[in-house]
Amino acid sequence: MPRNMIPHDASRARWFEExxxxxxxxxxxxxxxxxxxxxxxxxxxxxxYLRIWKARxxxxxxxxxxxxxxxxxxxxxxxxxxxxxxSG
Numbered sequence: 001m002p003r004n005m006i007p008h009d010a011s012r013a014r015w016f017e018e019x020x021x022x023x024x025x026x027x028x029x030x031x032x033x034x035x036x037x038x039x040x041x042x043x044x045x046x047x048x049y050l051r052i053w054k055a056r057x058x059x060x061x062x063x064x065x066x067x068x069x070x071x072x073x074x075x076x077x078x079x080x081x082x083x084x085x086x087s088g
Contacts, residue, residue, distance in 0.1 A: 012053070012056055012057065015056065015064075016049075016052075016053060016056070019064035019065075020049065020052055020053075020064050020068060023064070023065050023068050023069075024045060027045055027048065027068060027069060027072055028041050028042075028045055030069065030072075031044055031045070031072060031076060034073075035076050038076060044072055044075050044076055045072065047071075047072075047075045048068055048071045048072040048075055049068075051071045051075070052064065052067055052068050052071055055067065055071075
């Protein structure tokens, strides 16, 4: 464990590695199938990872998978509602 990492952060990192990261391939598949217009699925996945990381710091998360998929779905929705350079 790095010296500057406090035990709570190490616990959160372990939780992330065990509960969140294994969902990555399934999340990408879900996003590609449900939202075929997404140009960069990896961006949505990374944004979802960041949001779940921050949320876990504030409160326990009962189901990492459910939370991650909900965040990704919401992230996609907000991205798809933004105007494109051609539409403005």
